[in-house]
Amino acid sequence: MHNIVIVEDNSDLRASLIDILLSESANVFGFDSSEAFLTGCSLQTVDVVLLDLNLPGEDGIALAKRLKLLAPHIGIVMLSARSSADEVGLGYNSGADIYLVKPSSTPELKGAVDALLRRTVSSKGNEEKIMLDLRSMTISGPDGDVTVSNAEGALLKEFILAPENRLAKNEIAQILCISDDAKSGTLEVRIVRLRKKLALVGANGKIINAVRGWGYQLAATIVLA
Structure with a gap:
């Protein structure tokens, strides 16, 4: 029903x-x-x-x-x-x-x-949706399930809730607990790692796009379970 x-x-x-x-x-x-x-x-x-x-x-x-x-x-x-x-x-x-x-x-x-x-x-x-389950800290999609860290789960949640699914670099760094000294390189590595996990469960395209001079935008459709 x-x-x-x-x-x-x-x-x-x-x-x-x-x-x-x-x-x-x-x-x-x-x-x-x-x-x-x-x-x-x-x-x-x-x-x-x-x-x-x-x-x-x-x-x-x-x-x-x-x-x-x-x-x-x-x-x-x-x-x-x-x-x-x-x-x-x-x-x-x-x-x-x-x-x-x-x-x-x-x-x-x-x-x-x-x-x-x-x-x-x-x-x-x-629809082939990507689901984020914060209880089990997993993302799931048409190609299977992948475990995410607490920080990755928190970041995806904030992307989902943010206006236009955009977050500034300083917001992302705060969520991921990245210090100012290591911000640029470490942040990019963490984003790349998260993109790969989303791709593994079936997300297509660039998934998380860089916004020049500002931050990143979640391009994949992800739904909170």
């Missing part, structure tokens, strides 16, 4: 949305905040997230951006009373696959969720 998550702080609306989507033969889970959602379930099991924008704590825009970094396979439906062209554009630019303006009809809502379920299930069947 599909797994659908609703992140909505209005309890009555959340209950109504759950009832509507349960009729779609799916598992439906409701949370009242971004924080409750992120700590309450594994992102890798989620197919579609329906989220409000005006949430307590981290808002829906920030949550959508985070999901696109941590679990890009998840389809995102934004459901909001914000209806101006600028606000809708911001929603799409932040990661929404579909933006619906409240109040949304049941057929419109079901149609949006069904469309994303078809897309995400199809991509799950074809």
